[in-house]
Amino acid sequence: MNNQEFVPFLQKNWEDAGFQKPALIQAEVFAPITERKNLVGIAPTGSGKTLAYLLPLFNQLELGKPSQLLILTSSQELAMQVVEVARKWLTGSGMKAQPLIGGANVKRQQEALKKKPEVLIGTPGRVFELITAKKIKAPNIKTIVFDEVDQLVQGQSLQLVQKILKAADNHTQRLYFSATADVVLAELNQFETDLLIVDVSKEDDSQGDVQHFYLEVSERKKVDQLRRLLNLPVFWGMVFFNQLNDMGSAEEKLLFHHLPVASLASDQAKMSRKAAIEQFKKHQVLGLLTTDLASRGLDIEALPFVINADVPLSEESYLHRAGRVGRMGNTGVVITFVTPQEKADLTKIAKKLELTLAPIYLFGGELLTEEPVKQSEPKKKNKNKKGKRRK
Structure with a gap:
């Protein structure tokens, strides 16, 4: 990955952020994501996974084309955090990132979708609800990112994920990211074939002490x-x-x-x-x-x-x-x-x-970090010593 490959708005945002070089996971997945490969990205927590998928995908976004990119997250909090990062890195592009989470007003979200945001970020339940209601045109989705995939392929979320994948086009790019994605590779292989695995968890030294x-x-x-x-x-x-x-x-x-x-x-x-x-x-x-x-x-x-x-x-x-x-x-x-x-x-x-x-x-x-030496309490003097009587 070379930041000279960025389109102008991303180049400016990269420079404004003061970044000198990409994190390891960002460097390793940039080319395969750009080449539209389906992959699993595994890297330690806090190593820059969100930007690892956002940068190459934003680099290819087209202004005015709705619902090109869908990012599914395991919680409302993570969705809103990704929205915050996405909006920061879309600055100067004229493109929009729309949150679609449960617990928020669905009618407002439907109205926001009429403004044709290029990027959708949400939780599986609400996203599938909007696909079913034909408010999101699933065939428009070029790429689906599964953030914290090991959580998304558990229990009820797994069924929703499978339904969203079924609604999308067969040629939709699929990207799976997590610090522990390796623990769910068997589950992913049940509905995926030919996944590129990019695992930098052993080599990544971005984690502090x-x-x-x-x-x-x-x-x-x-x-x-x-x-x-x-x-x-x-x-x-x-x-x-x-x-x-x-x-x-x-x-x-x-x-x-x-x-x-x-x-x-x-x-x-x-x-x-x-x-x-x-x-x-x-x-x-x-x-x-x-x-x-x-x-x-x-x-x-x-x-x-x-x-x-x-x-x-x-x-x-x-x-x-x-x-x-x-x-x-x-x-x-x-x-x-x-x-x-x-x-x-x-x-x-x-x-x-x-x-x-x-x-x-x-x-x-x-x-x-060392066991404290607890001082024993001084013994109380016995005022009634043998041979002496209190008056």
């Missing part, structure tokens, strides 16, 4: 430890739970103690979720409590901490949660709360991901 720790704690003391973390002057981080009810209970207790936290949950209204992310980005809240909903694609610039209040249920879950820190060369810390019963589960995950885990301690308002 991320340290991985575990903090031993009993189940009932987890919220107490979160309280202590949130009181540290250096703390600003995302806190992941496995279950919504545990997250809700922790949020209630932390808010009772007037700690600046917000939550991001699948059962919240779209505006509540958007407000929580905005407050967190602006440091108005110091802890964003969430589930794996926010472990995909959510890009919080220079985030220093990720806390696993529960041991993740899989290696993929750990990888994506941890991927919120260390993005594009930044440093970060991942701390996993672990009960004695869960320690073996965490060790197994770390071994499979080839991570070095070290213990960490919260003591005296500080995070310590």
Whole structure:
């Protein structure tokens, strides 16, 4: 990839962004995407995957032709984040990117489609609804991108993805991206043939220095430890739970103690979720409590901490949660709360991901990497020593 290959508006946006050279995944997929090959792109979280597909595709967009590019995402939050990036890189082109997500007003989206946006970005349910209603002309779609594909080929999403592919033209280019796309190659091969696999996960060195720790704690003391973390002057981080009810209970207790936290949950209204992310980005809240909903694609610039209040249920879950820190060369810390019963589960995950885990301690308002020496309390003097009587 050479930025001299860019059309003028992309060249200007590249220079305005101050980029010197492309990230590895961006360089590796530029030519095959330009040549309209179908591919799977695998690269670490925070390594520039969004621009890896946007740049070559935007370089070929035609002004005034509607629905040329469809980008499917695994969550509303990721869709809106891709919209934000897309609009930035379309500056000066006269072309439009339209979000199509569930939870938003469908009639407004239908009206927006009448303005013939060149780029559509959305979640599978809403996109298929609009294709079925003939508001999106599926044969117009030249390329479909599946962002966080390992999430999109699970459960109900898989059926929707297959229906969208069936509605599209047989010659539609198909691009699949994720940090863990390799875990779903078998599923992809069920409805795809001749996919080019571009995997830079071993060679990519864009990830910054991320340290991985575990903090031993009993189940009932987890919220107490979160309280202590949130009181540290250096703390600003995302806190992941496995279950919504545990997250809700922790949020209630932390808010009772007037700690600046917000939550991001699948059962919240779209505006509540958007407000929580905005407050967190602006440091108005110091802890964003969430589930794996926010472990995909959510890009919080220079985030220093990720806390696993529960041991993740899989290696993929750990990888994506941890991927919120260390993005594009930044440093970060991942701390996993672990009960004695869960320690073996965490060790197994770390071994499979080839991570070095070290213990960490919260003591005296500080995070310590060496076990603190707790001073024993001075013995109380016995005022009733033998042979002496109190008067």
